[in-house]
Amino acid sequence: MIREAKRVAAYRASVAAENARDTAIRQANAQIAASQAAAREADRSVWDRAVGVLSSVVTAQVGDSKCSSLAGLAYLGFSGGVNCQYNQFQYYDADPRGTLGDIGSMLKGEAKGAIHFIGGLSPIPDAINTVKCIAGGWSGMQECVADKRAEITQLWDSAKDYYVRSQHVNQLVLQVFTGDASVGDVWDEGYQLVRDYTFGSTLDASRAGDYDKCGQGASATILTVGSIVVPGVEGVGLSSAGLRNTTVATNASRATHTVVVSAGRATEIEGAAGVAHLDRVAGPARSTDLVLGSFRALGKGRNAHVRTVGSVDELRETFNAWSVGAELLAPRGPKITDVYRLPDGGIIQWRTSSASGGPSIDIFPVNGRQRTVHLIDGVQG
Amino acid sequence: MNEEQIIRELLISGLTDWVPLHDVVWHCTEGVISDQSRNRILRVLHRLYADGLVVPGDLGETGFEDWRTSPDTWVERSADELERLGWQPMGAGFWLRLTPAGTQLARASEEPDG
Numbered sequence: 001m002i003r004e005a006k007r008v009a010a011y012r013a014s015v016a017a018e019n020a021r022d023t024a025i026r027q028a029n030a031q032i033a034a035s036q037a038a039a040r041e042a043d044r045s046v047w048d049r050a051v052g053v054l055s056s057v058v059t060a061q062v063g064d065s066k067c068s069s070l071a072g073l074a075y076l077g078f079s080g081g082v083n084c085q086y087n088q089f090q091y092y093d094a095d096p097r098g099t100l101g102d103i104g105s106m107l108k109g110e111a112k113g114a115i116h117f118i119g120g121l122s123p124i125p126d127a128i129n130t131v132k133c134i135a136g137g138w139s140g141m142q143e144c145v146a147d148k149r150a151e152i153t154q155l156w157d158s159a160k161d162y163y164v165r166s167q168h169v170n171q172l173v174l175q176v177f178t179g180d181a182s183v184g185d186v187w188d189e190g191y192q193l194v195r196d197y198t199f200g201s202t203l204d205a206s207r208a209g210d211y212d213k214c215g216q217g218a219s220a221t222i223l224t225v226g227s228i229v230v231p232g233v234e235g236v237g238l239s240s241a242g243l244r245n246t247t248v249a250t251n252a253s254r255a256t257h258t259v260v261v262s263a264g265r266a267t268e269i270e271g272a273a274g275v276a277h278l279d280r281v282a283g284p285a286r287s288t289d290l291v292l293g294s295f296r297a298l299g300k301g302r303n304a305h306v307r308t309v310g311s312v313d314e315l316r317e318t319f320n321a322w323s324v325g326a327e328l329l330a331p332r333g334p335k336i337t338d339v340y341r342l343p344d345g346g347i348i349q350w351r352t353s354s355a356s357g358g359p360s361i362d363i364f365p366v367n368g369r370q371r372t373v374h375l376i377d378g379v380q381g
Numbered sequence: 382m383n384e385e386q387i388i389r390e391l392l393i394s395g396l397t398d399w400v401p402l403h404d405v406v407w408h409c410t411e412g413v414i415s416d417q418s419r420n421r422i423l424r425v426l427h428r429l430y431a432d433g434l435v436v437p438g439d440l441g442e443t444g445f446e447d448w449r450t451s452p453d454t455w456v457e458r459s460a461d462e463l464e465r466l467g468w469q470p471m472g473a474g475f476w477l478r479l480t481p482a483g484t485q486l487a488r489a490s491e492e493p494d495g
Contacts, residue, residue, distance in 0.1 A: 302397050332473055335440035339472070347471045353444045355398045355478065362401065364472040369407045372398055 288346030288365045291322045295363060295371055305369055308376040312359060315373060319350050319361050336362075382408060387425055392434060392487035395479040399445055400435070402463070402474035414468045422468075423460055430455045434483035437475045445478050 298307035298318070309315050319338070326340035326348070338350035347364040354360040354374060361373040382390065387408045394400050409425055410418035429435045430452055437455055438447045448455060462474050479487060 303394065305394070306397055333440050334442050335444065336472070345471075349472050351440070353440070355395075355445070360398065362472055364401070364403050366471075367412050369404050370401050370472070374398070 287344050288342050288363070289344075291342065291346070291348060291363060292365065292371065294318075294322065295373065298373060299376060301372075301374060305371050307371070307373045309373060310376055312375065315359060315361060315375060316350075318373060319348070322348050322361070322363075384421065384425055384428070388428060388434070389487075389490045391425075391429070391477070392479065392483055393491055395435065395477060395483060396487050396491070399438075399440075400477040401472060402459075402466075402470040402476065403472055405477070406463070406468060406470060410468075419463075419468060422463065423456060426459050427456050429477070429483075432482070433480055434486060435477040435479055437477055439475055445476065447478075448475070 295307055298309055300306075301308045309318060323338070323340040326342050329339040329341055329347075331337050332339055332349065335352050336349050337352055340348050342348065345366045347362075349362045349364075351360045351362055354372075356374050358375040360375075363371040363373075365371075390408055391400050391405060394404060405425060406422055409422040430437070436447050437459065438445045440446070448458065450458065459475070463470070466474050
């Protein structure tokens with residue numbers, strides 16, 4: 001009996017030891033898995049995280065529009081591949097407008113409140129070609145068809161993984177269409193946020209009042225440049241990755257866009273979660289030289305010191321862009337209602353009447369004659 | 382620019398829109414405010430007024446509102462306003478509109494042989 005008891009005890013001890021060993025192994029495996037998950041999480045690119053944040057923006061802001069979930073648009077937008085780190089000629093070489101035109105067709109009629117975002121890629125020829133092919137697969141989509149989303153997602157995932165792995169993703173663009181014009185119209189006019197940068201410059205140089213070149217000679221003026229605030233995550237968020245909230249107005253008065261652009265190569269976003277807050281924020285004031293640079297890009301008037309625009313709305317958008325961040329002065333009578341002083345002492349003012357008819361913008365440099373922006377002939381103020 | 386050229390430039394500008402005091406000052410001083418350039422401003426204004434080429438005025442409720450005072454007082458009033466603005470109006474102060482005579486001369490000045 002004693003011998004049997006010892007044998008049973010030994011057996012139980014061995015089972016217990018084995019169980020303990022199994023537990024230890026399971027715990028070790030769990031730790032390894034957790035560690036690997038943490039490592040994967042740590043390795044997630046800014047693109048992954050930003051996509052997560054911006055997807056929530058898409059879902060939250062698209063609201064009751066026809067496409068109640070525009071997750072697919074994020075992927076679609078990716079195909080746009082706007083790369084503002086390179087000048088427009090390289091951009092067009094790499095990404096023909098037809099691709100973006102398809103996007104426009106898809107969104108047409110749903111511009112207001114629609115959101116999509118675009119990931120910029122380093123312009124490596126074969127990489128761009130890959131993206132272009134992906135876009136081609138969606139070109140027939142006229143709306144957010146549910147059965148297409150899986151395809152889009154799959155394409156996106158494969159492309160994203162490749163680009164993230166290859167470290168080619170270098171920026172993120174979110175476009176929020178707040179105007180009434182349909183996106184199709186805008187794209188058809190060649191509206192694309194393609195900065196006329198010199199080679200190698202970055203979006204760090206983005207300033208309100210800058211004058212952006214667009215697809216077919218149309219133009220857009222940046223109204224504001226600011227930071228992106230992620231509520232509840234003070235001090236961190238998209239801004240920490242160099243993202244900027246930029247409000248852009250097309251000079252063709254077609255629509256106003258709020259565009260988030262990144263400045264240079266993205267870095268890791270820590271703690272970015274929730275819904276990005278996309279209210280307008282004022283950017284830094286422009287110098288008179290910058291304003292005059294923008295002035296010179298407008299349509300020529302009768303005299304060298306006169307430029308013209310096509311509508312009162314366009315004139316006002318231009319004025320708003322130039323006056324961002326400037327010091328507001330008192331009106332100069334009933335006809336000169338808005339007066340701003342630029343940091344270098346130059347003055348820009350909104351005049352509600354002129355000898356030529358409609359309102360005008362007056363620019364008074366400290367060292368130079370007045371410049372004026374009028375409506376083009378025949379347009380009533 | 383000599384004073385003839387300045388007057389011509391101001392008149393041609395006036396074909397497009399009312400001329401701000403800022404432009405009179407800029408063309409006469411090119412940024413250098415001195416006794417000499419101040420006198421030049423007043424001489425140019427005097428010639429514009431005396432020759433009946435422009436009328437000074439303010440931008441009021443009805444648009445351009447001519448100074449209703451006698452033209453004989455315009456130079457002195459202009460000087461007072463310039464003094465008030467430190468001779469750097471930067472868009473403030475009165476404006477000038479062309480008279481028919483001023484418009485005619487400006488158009489003639491625009492033509493290559495004019």
